[in-house]
Amino acid sequence: MEIYRKTFAEINLDHLAHNIRVLQNAFPNAPFMCPMIKANAYGHGDIQLAKCLEKLGIQHLGVCLIEEGLSLREAGVKAEVLVFGGFDREGASKIMQFQLTPVVSSWEQLDHLEAAATTSVPMHLKFDTGMGRLGFSPSEAQKLFDRLWQNKKIRLKALLTHLYQADDAQAEDGSTSAQLRQLHQVSLLFKPFQIFCHALNSAGALNLMCCEREKNIKENHPLLLQNWGLRPGLMIYGYSPLDASARQICDLKPVMTLKSVASNFRFMKIGESVSYGGTWTAKRESVIAVVPIGYADGYHRILSNQSFALFNGFRVPVVGNVCMDYLMLDITDAVKGSDLGLLKNQEVTLFGFDSQGGFLSAEELAKKNSHSITWEILTSVGERVPRIYTGSGA
Ligand SMILES: Cc1ncc(COP(=O)(O)O)c(C=O)c1O
CATH class of the missing domain: 2.40.37.10 (Lyase, Ornithine Decarboxylase; Chain A, domain 1)
Known part of the structure; x- marks a missing residue:
């Protein structure tokens, strides 16, 4: 690209690789590691970062919009791309055409997927455990189970929730613990599907790293209720959402x-x-x-x-x-x-x-x-x- 004005954002891919390695070393057995590269990879450039992340062994990438998923596919990105935002019937067809993985948050979306499905569509199911934004209520879990069990058109791969205040994840009586307990409870019902759950954003992941390093976590702490999958955003770009004391846990490098x-x-x-x-x-x-x-x-x-x-x-x-x-x-x-x-x-x-x-x-x-x-x-x-x-x- 020709640049006549000397104003630019320098994106250091070695720093990105370093931050990813921090995560990979801390969570070698995570069932799911899905860096969030929505919003143009938090402004860093989603296509370039996706390609770099693929080389680093990342198999899942998170976006919000179908448009973001399409542009990754058009650029040749092969990793599984999860679409977290909403979609209508037309969107459901695009999702299938471009082999994106939808995160389903409503009955309407389930209807659209089933209507558009020609083969069995893989999808993740989102529960609202306190964020008050997107997702099913945990009280709808049984009804969802009945709809999805042996459903030929939809294949459930994972359950998830979004933490709204994961700074408090170390506290057993905090909001994050309450959210994780709710998702865990739902996952017990879904056990026959043999699926995993993902919930940890940057603050959740860093808090778990803190606890493990300091060895001050009880066995039945909600962070350890199961092997939670991760969806880190901010931390892969080199910043910590936690306060200064907790931040010492790893040396992230701003990208x-x-x-x-x-x-x-x-x-x-x-x-x-x-x-x-x-x-x-x-x-x-x-x-x-x-x-x-x-x-x-x-x-x-x-x-x-x-x-x-x-x-x-x-x-x-x-x-x-x-x-x-x-x-x-x-x-x-x-x-x-x-x-x-x-x-x-x-x-x-x-x-x-x-x-x-x-x-x-x-x-x-x-x-x-x-x-x-x-x-x-x-x-x-x-x-x-x-x-x-x-x-x-x-
Ligand atoms: C559904 C979802 N998961 C994970 C993340 C990543 O959060 P963070 O950047 O705090 O790690 C986001 C970011 O907004 C999100 O919307």
Whole structure:
């Protein structure tokens, strides 16, 4: 791809491989390991990541939309692709045509699948154990069993639920434990199908890793009720959803670095302002760098006058309102004694790793500055930001 604007997201496939290995080493016997690559692999590029994950031995991939599944198939991805979002009759036909695996959350979806089925369709069955979003009530388990047992058109492969607050998974009386107990209970009824269950997202998986490392988990803890399958998202991209203490459990490596350059400089006198609305005014003679990335690229406007970037080995503040295509940095301290001519078009790191060994976390942008979440920061990186892949992913 030709790039005329030096703004891009660097995606480090070696870091992805490292994070996957962390999981594979921690859960060598997991019945199911399904990295979630919905939403363009959390902004990292789903086709490239899917191909890398396949090489790493991953056999299942999770998407939300049928469209996402189709584009993976069209790109030649062979792994089993689970579609977690809803579908109608037409969607059911597409799912079959492209050999995607539907996650069924409603009676209507079951009807569509049966109506469209020409052969026995494999599917996973979702139960709502507290998320309040998608899935059958556990109280419908018997009725579902009756519908699916010896059903020639639909082949049940697994049961699942989605954890809504898996940070608390270590607590035996927490919401996650309650959710896992409910799914386990349902799975006892479905025993004749000889299937497995999946439930652990990043927080669930990391909490289980914590417990096992610290050997402080009782045999009958819900995390150990059965060999739960995993659907990790955030952690494969190198971030932990847990707080700092629990995070030490494994060293994840952030996969995405968002970069641009200092494309030109402005010299401000005391009292002069920067950007729309003049929300930042120079209190000293200041050097401002103009950086060609803005909210249309996913750098949220709410970060105006709130966040930092890395430049010339310094953390420098974003000043003035973030524009659609640009943002401005106060680089006064970072350029003291430097030849500005040499710093023109020098790298600016919005988050991730700079080339001088510095790191700025997407989580920090999310938490401290915009009350967002790391998931949102990553998935916001816009379509017009090219992704550049580094590393072999081996
Ligand atoms: C159904 C489902 N499973 C797993 C995940 C992965 O969650 P996380 O990114 O927290 O690991 C998601 C993410 O939203 C999801 O919707």
